[in-house]
Amino acid sequence: MLALVTGASKGIGRAIALELAKNGFNVAINYNRSSESAEKLRDEIKTLGVNTEIFQADVSNYEQVTSLMKSVKDSMKESISVLVNNAGITRDTLLMRMKPEDWQAVLNTNLNAAFYCTREVIRDMAKARYGRIINIASVVGLTGNAGQANYAASKAGIIGLTKSVAREYAERGITVNAIAPGFIETDMTEVLKPEVKEGILQSIPVHKIGSPEDVAKAVAFFASEASAYITGQVLAVDGGMTMC
Ligand code: NAI
Numbered sequence: 001m002l003a004l005v006t007g008a009s010k011g012i013g014r015a016i017a018l019e020l021a022k023n024g025f026n027v028a029i030n031y032n033r034s035s036e037s038a039e040k041l042r043d044e045i046k047t048l049g050v051n052t053e054i055f056q057a058d059v060s061n062y063e064q065v066t067s068l069m070k071s072v073k074d075s076m077k078e079s080i081s082v083l084v085n086n087a088g089i090t091r092d093t094l095l096m097r098m099k100p101e102d103w104q105a106v107l108n109t110n111l112n113a114a115f116y117c118t119r120e121v122i123r124d125m126a127k128a129r130y131g132r133i134i135n136i137a138s139v140v141g142l143t144g145n146a147g148q149a150n151y152a153a154s155k156a157g158i159i160g161l162t163k164s165v166a167r168e169y170a171e172r173g174i175t176v177n178a179i180a181p182g183f184i185e186t187d188m189t190e191v192l193k194p195e196v197k198e199g200i201l202q203s204i205p206v207h208k209i210g211s212p213e214d215v216a217k218a219v220a221f222f223a224s225e226a227s228a229y230i231t232g233q234v235l236a237v238d239g240g241m242t243m244c
Pocket of ligand 1: 006007008009011013030031032033057059060085086087088089109136137138139180182183187188189
């Protein structure tokens with residue numbers, strides 16, 4: 001079975017691609033800029049004995065998404081059974097300082113891209129009467145966060161998208177779930193000031209920052225047969241930070 005992971009060359013996406021490969025999935029690796037890290041990941045996944053290839057595309061661009069899906073199908077010689085909408089960016093600042101470009105860039109990458117990718121894979125999944133769509137949201141999509149109006153809105157949006165598509169396609173054997181990571185150690189959180197990180201750590205009941213693998217394991221569950229009776233759900237992978 002083939003899984004496509006968007007924004008997979010580093011961070012959480014990379015860990016997801018590896019975990020799915022370890023679980024026997026063939027993996028299409030989407031990347032936006034750095035082909036070097038995508039190639040490294042491809043070589044690592046190849047050693048696991050599954051089929052894998054890298055595909056450059058800016059998933060916030062609809063035309064690029066349509067040609068991405070065509071290239072994946074043509075070169076992997078199978079249709080996508082598992083879609084992981086992982087690509088994401090932040091442009092944090094307080095509302096008054098947030099430029100419309102900051103708002104649009106974040107919504108385009110974090111929300112529009114998930115819609116584009118979902119729209120382009122759903123027909124094949126419906127035909128196969130099988131599919132798994134896993135959207136990477138965030139706990140701030142549930143709670144909101146000062147300085148992240150654009151990011152939190154995009155992640156709240158992805159939760160609405162998840163539940164709506166889950167309802168539309170439940171009868172076709174397609175499950176659609178979201179994962180809401182809390183504070184995970186990647187380049188995205190690397191930029192935060194030490195005092196901000198310390199404050200966040202205090203708010204996590206398990207008193208630990210999460211790893212990309214923590215998220216990847218939850219994705220593997222939603223990608224598997226074991227989660228067949230679960231759809232439209234949001235699973236927080238956050239060390240107990242939100243509990244809502
Ligand atoms: P990261 O910055 O390490 O990786 C993001 C990946 O997305 C990169 O590979 C980047 O090239 C790719 N990407 C960005 N724009 C793209 C585009 N237009 N087309 C294709 N690829 C694109 O960030 P991280 O932490 O691995 O984030 C992964 C996902 O997890 C994101 O959706 C993020 O919002 C979410 N998340 C991360 C949390 C954290 O604490 N790190 C917490 C909650 C959610």
